[in-house]
Amino acid sequence: MEKQVEQLKEYQSWAKDELRRAVDFWLKNGMDPVNGGVYTCLDREGKIYSTDKSVWMQGRCGWIFSYLCHVYGKKQEWMEAAQSCLDFMEKYCINREAGNRMYFTVTADGRPLRQRRYCFSEGFYCMANAEYFGLTNDKQYIERARAAYELIYQLNHRLIQDPTGLGPKTIPTTRSGRSLADPMIYLNITSIMRRCDPENKALYDQRAEECCKEILTYHYKPELGCLLETVGLDGEVQSECTAGRMVDPGHDIECAWFMLEEANYLGSEMLHAKAQNIFDQAFEHGWDKEYEGLLYFIDCMGMPPEAYEHDMKLWWPQNELMIAAMMLYRDLGDEKYLKIFDKTLNYCKRVFCDPQYGEWYGYLRRDGKPTMPPCKGSTFKGPFHVLRMLIMVDCMIDEILKRESSRASM
Template identity: 65%
Template sequence: MDREHGGVYTCLDRTGEVYSTDKSVWMQGRCAWTFSHLCRLYGERPEWMEAAKSCLDFLEEHCINHEAGGRLYFTVTAEGKPLRQRRYCFSEGFYAIANAEYYGLTGETEHLERARRAYRLIYDLNNGLIEDPTGLGPKTIPETRSGRALADPMIFLNIIGIMRRVDPANTEEYDCHARECTDTIVRYHYRPELGCTLESVNAEGQPELDYTAGRVVNPGHDIECSWFMMDEANYRGDEELHKTAEQIFRLAIEAGWDKEYGGLLYFIDACGKPTEAYEHDMKLWWPHNEIMIAASKAYRDTGDEYYLNWLLKTIEYSKAHFADPEYGEWYGYLRRDGLPTMPSTKGSTFKGPFHVPRALSMTERTLTEIIGDEAAPSA
């Protein structure tokens, strides 16, 4: 925590020392959500509430680009001066869930209002209802190529689940938007005939397999998407949607798990051709966190030991390669053979207090549901 300027630093070396004071806006929102989430699960603690509020205050005071329609920056300096703006809506998404989760604890309506504003902004941008006020435009020249990205509906589906829980007054709106998200994922990105879920399809929702970007599969993303969809299926009581989510998990983990070295590959090609991303065969921390969450939920819901076996296999791999028994926490980035690429590093612009505590807490809660509270250790 930055006691001087507020918010959180996430560029930490192996021992926890800050090696860069630039701040990730994603991580301000993710940290605020994480500590609020932990308070909801395990009871409010002053240091957790203080951490969440510090990040929320920093976001509000320094991370909003008011000249660009309330879009949020991607990175800022230690004191909060803007450094970088990105076209993607993920800063806004993490801002929304942070404020929503905090509102659920405190009942302070300003936080729900902030979450609602960000929610509507993301929805409008994702659905082309407004021009991006940053002026950045799409990643590729739209006259040449435009399309749909899996990240948009899947992340928005997760945002909806949190918003709906704390804001029941707008349940009808959330239910409608959630159905739009799952329909988009199943209709366009889920491709059982290819044995995968595609990251990108064309504007009409069809695969374009003649170039590398059209064949990208991110198994960790697919697995994260699967548990978002399982949660939605359980909310609706939709068995068919749950089975689709299970199949998304199975296709991703069967294709993405490294048969030689273990661990989940970062990118694979839908047609088995070369991938363009240089980091394609690395093992990153967060996909393994997503396996833990998705496998535990699928096992709870189905009783199929297939999912329990994947949970245990992933925990074994993660303890052997990601976890640091000397200083704690997880390494973020491994070579294909399981050795850390940056053994002196624990945090970065992208890795902070989010995926690991989310996975540990959610997996613990799910397993407790399975075995019963009486068998769980006291908090």
């Protein structure tokens, strides 16, 4: 174990240094001192190439800087960054005339640009407000989080009509179904709400159980070795279309660690084993054995994926892989998962990391070369996945090292 301890210390030192560079990158280049909020369309050096603002990223940035304070202690610049994003969302990103549904993108000064049917803007808004409440104990933030949390639940379960008037993605009389992203993201939101709002623990326990049940009952297809992104209402495989066969290995692995966390909270060996199996199958099918790295999309039946970007290497699936591998190593002590973490880390160091300017490239070709010109942020990439992974890896290694130190002293 002595060798592994030294290895873990090296990983932890890297994570701390990489986190510092990533945080500095966003604080220096992303924060908008004029209008508030964060710009995320940044090139390699941090220069803004589009001033349109992603509402997802306002919530994710608000959450990550609040979470940094939760883990490492309050720092004024982190608190100010979180507050700026929260204030910007509250002032500009909510469609008050459409039941408090949130926009998807707005201009630099907050004028609405695009509304989408999906509830992810509301989800990240919910996370950010809950986490900030945990730091400030200011009730207005948890009240906002609770309202958004309930709105998402009602929309996802079709208990209310979407007040935006946007209908489902496909004509429901022709084809309807379930999306993995809904219970997956809601499970993660629920774990944050439960931690930050313990007085409603019973509700969050119930909702988390519902999420896990929905994922395992409808989307988990062990015979195909995957979670399907889209299934029929009863979980049937819609194999006649490409969307019905689509697998996102990064989502499978992200979903696995969300369920690993829930399994550890419940003390459920059965749920833990199922999450472990989902991880194992996703890694086996999603890892690119020629160029390394996790592929973006695969077809569960080996047919051509429809998405042009299916064989690209994106930053976030690698982040989820590193979180889940370290979590499984922490929980099980199986060196197989430490080797997976090491393999992924070395790959990411080689192709994603940028020691010169900080943060990670977002979009690489299959062979690991950045799309040109390279970017560090976009409408979909901001201060979230990379930072979350680095924080969690640092914390999990801390847990392992403390445990080993305690054993050694016995």
